[in-house]
Amino acid sequence: xxxxxxxxxxxxYIGGAIxxxxxxxxxxxxxxxxxxxxxxLRATARVADIVCEVKATSSRWVHEEIGLRMFA
Numbered sequence: 001x002x003x004x005x006x007x008x009x010x011x012x013y014i015g016g017a018i019x020x021x022x023x024x025x026x027x028x029x030x031x032x033x034x035x036x037x038x039x040x041l042r043a044t045a046r047v048a049d050i051v052c053e054v055k056a057t058s059s060r061w062v063h064e065e066i067g068l069r070m071f072a
Contacts, residue, residue: 001032006066010058011035017057021050 002010007030014035015025024040035058041050062071 002030002035003032009065010062013061014054014058017054018050020057021045021053023050 011028011030014028014037018025018037018039022042023045025037026040027038028035030036037054039050041047059072062068
C-alpha cells in the first residue's frame, strides 16, 4: 500500500522515471493501492515499454527507500 507519509516522494520519483524514459509527466496522483499517470510521450514511444520501465524502477525505489520488499 502507498502510505500518505511517503506518497508525495513516490510520485516525485515516478515523475523522474517518466522523464528518464523521455516522457513528460503532466499529472501524477492516486490512492493507497494504485497510481494514475497523465504523461506526454514521443510519437515513437511504446506505451507498454514506458509503463514497464516506470513500474520496475518505482517498485525498486519503494523496496530500497521505504523497505517494503513485497511492494509491486
